[in-house]
Amino acid sequence: MSSTSVFKSEKFLLSALLSLAIFQYGCSSTEASNTAAAPAPELPVFTLSNTSNTVYQEIPASLEGKTNVEIRPQVEGFLDKIYVEEGAYVHERQPLFHIDPRVYSQQLQNSNSALAAAKASMAKAKLEMERLSPLVDAKVISPVQLQTAQQEYANAKALVAQASAGVGNANINVGYTTIKAPVSGYIGRIPYKQGSLVSQTISQPLTIVSDVQEMYAYFSLSEPDFIAFKNKYAGNTLEEKVRNVPAVELIMPDNSVYPQKGKVSLVEGQFDKTVGAITLRATFPNNGGMLRTGNTAKIRLPETLNGMILVPQESTFEIQDKVFVFAVGDSNKVESRPITVSGQTAHYYFVSKGVNPGEKIVYVGSGNLHDGVQIKPLPFASDSLIKARPQ
Numbered sequence: 001m002s003s004t005s006v007f008k009s010e011k012f013l014l015s016a017l018l019s020l021a022i023f024q025y026g027c028s029s030t031e032a033s034n035t036a037a038a039p040a041p042e043l044p045v046f047t048l049s050n051t052s053n054t055v056y057q058e059i060p061a062s063l064e065g066k067t068n069v070e071i072r073p074q075v076e077g078f079l080d081k082i083y084v085e086e087g088a089y090v091h092e093r094q095p096l097f098h099i100d101p102r103v104y105s106q107q108l109q110n111s112n113s114a115l116a117a118a119k120a121s122m123a124k125a126k127l128e129m130e131r132l133s134p135l136v137d138a139k140v141i142s143p144v145q146l147q148t149a150q151q152e153y154a155n156a157k158a159l160v161a162q163a164s165a166g167v168g169n170a171n172i173n174v175g176y177t178t179i180k181a182p183v184s185g186y187i188g189r190i191p192y193k194q195g196s197l198v199s200q201t202i203s204q205p206l207t208i209v210s211d212v213q214e215m216y217a218y219f220s221l222s223e224p225d226f227i228a229f230k231n232k233y234a235g236n237t238l239e240e241k242v243r244n245v246p247a248v249e250l251i252m253p254d255n256s257v258y259p260q261k262g263k264v265s266l267v268e269g270q271f272d273k274t275v276g277a278i279t280l281r282a283t284f285p286n287n288g289g290m291l292r293t294g295n296t297a298k299i300r301l302p303e304t305l306n307g308m309i310l311v312p313q314e315s316t317f318e319i320q321d322k323v324f325v326f327a328v329g330d331s332n333k334v335e336s337r338p339i340t341v342s343g344q345t346a347h348y349y350f351v352s353k354g355v356n357p358g359e360k361i362v363y364v365g366s367g368n369l370h371d372g373v374q375i376k377p378l379p380f381a382s383d384s385l386i387k388a389r390p391q
Contacts, residue, residue, distance in 0.1 A: 045328055045377040046363040048355055051310045055343040055350065056300045058251060061219040061282070063295040067183050067211035074176040075099060076199035079192055079206075086190050089289075090181045090209065097206055099198065101177040108170035115163035122156035129153045185211040186292070208293075215284045215291045217250060217262065219299045220277040232303055242267060248282050251298040258297070260285050305343050308350035315363050316349065326362040326369055327355060333374050334362060 081098035084090055129149040136146045188208035192198060198206065221229055235241035242264055250258035262284035271278045282299055284291065316323050316339070323341055326334040339354030355361065360377065362369065369375075 040332070040374045040376045041365070041368075042376045042378050043365045044363040044379075045360040046312060046315055048309050048311065048357055048359050048361065050307055050357050051350075052304065052306045052308070053310075053345070053350065054302050054304050055345060056249075056302055058298045058300050059219045059221070061217040061250075061297050061299045063291055063293065063297060064216045064218065065185065065210035065212040065293045066214040066216060066283075067185065067209075068293055069182050069185075069209045069211075070205035071096060071179060071181075071207050071209060072202065072205050073097075073099060073179065073198045073200060075104065075173050077101075077103065077177065077197070079194055079196045079198050082190065082194055084187050084190075084207075086187055086207075088187045090184065090187060092181055092184045094181045095178055096181055096187070096209075097179040099177040099179070101174055104170065104173040104177060108167065108174055111163065111166040111170040115160065115167050118156065118160040118163040122153065122160050125149070125153035125156040179206065181209050183209055183211045184213075185209045186289075188293075210293045212286050212289060212292060215286045217282045217284060217297065217299055218279055219282070220272075220275070220279050222277050223271065226278055229301075238267060246302050248302070249300040250282075250284055251300055253296060257300075258284065258290070260287070262299075303343065305350045308342060308352060309355055309357060311339065311349045311351050311355070311361070312363065313344070313347055313349055315361050315366070317366065323349070325355065326366045328360040328362065328375065328377060331374060332377055333372055334366075334369050335371055 077099035079097060080100045083095045083097065090096065129146070129152075132141060132146045132149050135141045136143050186209070188210065190207045191204050192202075192206055230238065230241055233241040233244040235244050245264045247261035247263060249261055252258055262282040264280060265283045266281040268279040311325060316325050318324070322338050324336050324338055327337045329335050337354050339349070339351045341349045342352045343350040362375070
């Protein structure tokens with residue numbers, strides 16, 4: 001190749017490199033110009049403050065009357081009378097059912113006859129003993145005859161006691177033919193009708209009487225929830241902690257709140273290994289009779305949170321099960337912060353760690369932010385929001 005051709009090639013390459021450098025410089029200048037020209041995003045900020053509030057934990061519960069008594073017959077026979085209707089309120093000792101008593105009345109009559117015969121035999125034995133006693137004293141007869149008479153009297157006396165017991169048993173059986181309410185309460189379903197043959201071995205009770213003046217609401221806590229439950233309340237023992245639990249509410253299936261509050265009164269002695277939970281009981285008054293055995297509801301346990309920081313839930317975002325906010329720092333630059341949530345309502349988190357009172361966080365619009373981005377804070381009436389929105 002000639003020197004002239006080499007020179008032309010070098011000149012062409014130098015020209016191309018110069019053009020590329022000018023192009024890159026132009027692009028860089030354009031990007032820098034665009035970046036410098038992009039304004040900081042205008043976002044509302046929320047000023048954090050301490051607050052005290054009550055939050056609630058809702059737990060499914062089942063309701064039972066204070067006393068639920070199965071009514072079962074103590075004697076066998078035909079059910080000839082039913083004195084009550086299903087769902088009726090009955091008082092203690094009020095008759096509920098009647099079993100045909102004729103068999104047991106006959107047994108009572110027989111027992112009374114046996115008692116009368118035993119008493120007659122005892123009286124005869126006594127007379128014989130009294131007749132022989134002076135003859136023995138006069139040495140007319142042998143003492144053995146008197147001892148025999150005394151033994152026969154003792155035997156007759158025992159037969160009288162046995163016959164008396166038979167009369168007592170017969171009377172009890174006659175009494176069992178009238179079945180009375182052991183407690184006051186409401187009658188449950190009555191599966192047997194008049195004329196049914198009933199006995200002590202029937203599969204279903206005649207009915208169930210439920211005393212519902214007080215109702216028990218049973219609910220369960222898992223092991224972690226139970227540990228948290230114990231840590232919430234003051235006391236050296238579990239019994240003391242349970243006594244310090246504030247009054248609880250009952251949420252009905254239609255989400256209405258039962259008008260009377262209850263008290264947690266009992267903790268079961270051990271965990272159920274099959275489900276890993278322990279059962280607690282709350283007692284509710286039931287003066288109006290609105291609650292019945294078998295109802296379902298939710299127990300609402302209150303917890304007062306003091307000195308917590310209130311953070312709107314829409315100001316947060318989650319990464320790998322951790323909750324974050326964007327805090328606004330110096331020069332209005334944002335920084336992501338993990339926070340520790342100790343409680344929550346429908347719209348707010350109660351935060352114990354991660355942020356401090358007086359700090360500002362991005363209220364909404366943080367979707368495109370990252371650490372170090374500078375924003376232009378917008379004035380925002382935090383107190384007005386808190387007052388306007390139910391917590």
